[in-house]
Amino acid sequence: MASEELLRTLGNKYSAEILDATDEPRSAQELSDELEIPIATCYRRIDELTEHNLLELHDNILSDDRRRIKVYRRNVEAVRVEFDDDLSVTIEERSEVTNTLDEAWRTLSEG
Template identity: 35%
Template sequence: MDPAYLSKLITDEYVMKILTACYGKSMSTQQLSLKLDIPIAVCYRKMKELSAANLVECEDKILTKKGKWVQLFRSKVKNAYVFIENGKLRVRMELSEVTMPEYEEEIQILNDTLTH
């Protein structure tokens, strides 16, 4: 993935709020919108971008009382660093592999270094 795009994405005000809010707890897009005071359309757009970049993961789907399926997302970003090294823009991310809470397995850490 392009480091310039990734650095712009993770430093977006709404994205930073979303990634921190759903790091330790899975949340729906609607919950994130309400909790973080982000317009719902913007929140859906940001979640789509984060899913495409593999920075959030759909951890579960629940059926509401109205019969609608709602996805619950969890952030995979444990740490993120944007820096310039030897004249090149670099983004280093430490991602946690999301596991379902009932499994109580150790979380595997994946270090991704993206350079161009």
């Protein structure tokens, strides 16, 4: 992935806020309400972040009114941008240990 393209996606309004808020799984509606983002814009940013593998579809849960709701979680722990000789964007992905611990905690808290 080109560093410029990734930086452009990260620089879009609300992208950083969505990534920050998705340390725990959140639906588009939760993100829209919590961050005060118009829902259509929220879906566009989710699509862009998912396309760049910064955000993932974490689960498809059943709501109280028995509708399927997609919840998203970020795939990254850190993003580093360097302007040495060339522009460089480095992504630190979530570790498998973090993912496993998050999943175990979610399972315990649901029970």
